[in-house]
Amino acid sequence: MRIAYVSFDTVPAPKGAAIHIAAFTQALARRFGAVELVTVCGISSPEARVERWPGVFHTQLPALGVSLIDRVLCFRACLERWLSGRQFDLIQFRSIFEGMPLLRMEPRPRLLFEVNGLPSIELKYRYPRAADDRELQQKLMAQEQACLEAADRIVTPSAVTERYLVECRGVDAAKIRVIPNGVDTRLFHPRTTPGPPVEVSLLYFGTLTQWQGVELAVRALAQICTRIPARLAILGVGGNRQRDPIATLAAKLGVGDRVDLAPPVTQAELVDAIHRSFAVLAPLAVNDRNVKHGCCPLKVLEGMACGVPVIASDLPAVRELGEHGRHLLLVKPGSVDQITQVVLELHADPQLWRSIAANGRRHIVAHYTWDGAGVALASVCEELGTSLASSV
Numbered sequence: 001m002r003i004a005y006v007s008f009d010t011v012p013a014p015k016g017a018a019i020h021i022a023a024f025t026q027a028l029a030r031r032f033g034a035v036e037l038v039t040v041c042g043i044s045s046p047e048a049r050v051e052r053w054p055g056v057f058h059t060q061l062p063a064l065g066v067s068l069i070d071r072v073l074c075f076r077a078c079l080e081r082w083l084s085g086r087q088f089d090l091i092q093f094r095s096i097f098e099g100m101p102l103l104r105m106e107p108r109p110r111l112l113f114e115v116n117g118l119p120s121i122e123l124k125y126r127y128p129r130a131a132d133d134r135e136l137q138q139k140l141m142a143q144e145q146a147c148l149e150a151a152d153r154i155v156t157p158s159a160v161t162e163r164y165l166v167e168c169r170g171v172d173a174a175k176i177r178v179i180p181n182g183v184d185t186r187l188f189h190p191r192t193t194p195g196p197p198v199e200v201s202l203l204y205f206g207t208l209t210q211w212q213g214v215e216l217a218v219r220a221l222a223q224i225c226t227r228i229p230a231r232l233a234i235l236g237v238g239g240n241r242q243r244d245p246i247a248t249l250a251a252k253l254g255v256g257d258r259v260d261l262a263p264p265v266t267q268a269e270l271v272d273a274i275h276r277s278f279a280v281l282a283p284l285a286v287n288d289r290n291v292k293h294g295c296c297p298l299k300v301l302e303g304m305a306c307g308v309p310v311i312a313s314d315l316p317a318v319r320e321l322g323e324h325g326r327h328l329l330l331v332k333p334g335s336v337d338q339i340t341q342v343v344l345e346l347h348a349d350p351q352l353w354r355s356i357a358a359n360g361r362r363h364i365v366a367h368y369t370w371d372g373a374g375v376a377l378a379s380v381c382e383e384l385g386t387s388l389a390s391s392v
Contacts, residue, residue: 001089001385003028003035008063008075008097010042011052014264015237016206016298017094017116020181022053024092024114027374028381029055038082038098040075068127072097080104090384095119096140099147110384113151115161118144121293125210145169152387153380157181160294160317168292177380180320181296182370183305187267190307190361191275196353200230200343203277205270206299208238208246211290213283213313213334215249220283220339222253227340228347232281233260235273274306278353279346282312286333290315297321301368304328304360309353311342327363329356 005025011018021039028035034055041060052058061082063075080101092112093099096119102111120140124131131137148154148169154176156162162178165171202224204217214234221232232255234246243261250259265273274280280303284290294317303310304327312318314330324330329346331338346353 001032001381002087003032003381004038004086004088004091005035005093006038006079006091006098006102007040007094008072009039009094011037011039011058013042014266014270016181019267019298020116021094023182023184023370023374024377025056026053027370027377028092029053030374031378032381036088038079040071068123076101090381092381093147096143096147100143103146103150108150110152110387111150112380112384113147113154115148115154115156115165117289117295118293120144121289122211125287125289151175152384153177155179155377155380156294157296158294158317159320160291162294164293177376179373179376179380180368181298181301182368182373183298183301183364184267185305185365185369188271188274188302188305188364190357194354196346196350197276197278200224200228200278200347201276202230202232202279202281202343203235203273203303204232204281204283204299205235205264205273206237206297208234208236208242211285211287213285214246216283216285216334216336216339217281218246218250218255218259219253219336220281220343221250221258222255223336223340224343225255225258227344230278230343231258231260233262233273233277235262235264235270237264270302271306274303274308277308279343280308280310281339282310282318283331283339284313284315284318284333286313286315290317300328301364305364305368307357307361309346309356310360311339321368322360322363325356327356327360 007021009017011021025035025037037056037058039060040063049057049059061075061078063071065071065074088109090110091102094114120137148171157180159178162176166173204214208214224230250256282297282300300310300312300321310328313333322328329342331342
């Protein structure tokens with residue numbers, strides 16, 4: 001099949017979306033021989049079409065402008081020009097930002113909509129004023145609905161998201177496939193030194209958006225430090241508008257010198273950071289993005305893969321990923337006291353630390369690898385290819 005994967009994201013990049021795209025496009029190339037990858041240009045001028053990975057031919061298109069809407073319109077116009085004269089049997093896309101031009105293609109190829117996050121839910125956490133713009137929200141939902149209805153198949157990483165799409169957006173459950181995120185278990189390997197590290201160094205990595213609950217990690221650190229010495233490393237994707245309040249809170253709580261706030265790192269550097277950590281924190285907040293819409297947080301999977309205990313909010317989307325007390329440790333969402341208590345329990349019980357670490361690693365290897373996710377995605381594409389052949 002002639003396959004394209006189109007995304008309004010920057011690739012390569014340290015963000016989870018870029019990691020996801022890299023894993024999925026390489027899986028498609030292995031199965032079908034080649035795939036055209038089209039993403040946003042992360043530099044001032046796009047590169048020429050390059051073979052990013054074996055069989056993955058990458059084209060970057062500009063997305064210029066002051067506002068998000070400007071950048072989307074620029075990217076859409078460039079995408080429409082790129083699509084002109086090209087024919088594909090299947091195009092996979094990740095959002096309405098690149099999806100709407102695909103709906104206007106003639107003839108239209110099979111469309112695979114990969115729903116990880118919907119702008120009508122997520123944008124208000126990045127742009128708070130968007131929540132009050134009812135006209136914008138209606139337009140976002142209308143475009144989402146058009147993409148959901150036009151898609152021949154929908155893939156999503158969480159059963160919570162699947163339920164939202166069926167119950168709240170009226171999507172036919174028969175065309176949804178749940179394919180959880182994965183981990184490269186060769187790269188994300190266990191630390192060589194057995195047992196917990198001497199220093200209680202906690203780690204949060206990922207975006208600094210409101211739904212991640214990073215401030216809870218800072219507040220927990222302040223409580224933990226009243227009992228035992230501890231540190232918190234934050235490797236976060238975010239601007240000063242998100243970083244400054246975290247630094248201010250840490251200083252106010254008297255732990256400013258114990259919080260290391262740094263930009264995101266490469267995956268190899270991230271593995272080293274996890275190995276140095278006593279525990280990985282994923283204190284996801286209770287909101288519609290996490291509870292109603294759903295997610296499949298890579299930080300949970302990658303921490304477990306590295307053989308380090310993960311402490312995460314007890315939300316339905318997280319409970320899908322492992323068993324509390326065996327593969328990871330779940331705490332009441334929003335509870336600084338419970339995060340503190342679990343860290344102190346792990347510190348007092350090295351055997352519990354070792355058990356959670358080892359079981360978490362085995363669970364990821366058995367159920368959450370990018371290789372497995374890629375095979376599942378290829379099967380969906382083959383299913384669409386079969387339906388295409390039968391309709392000709």
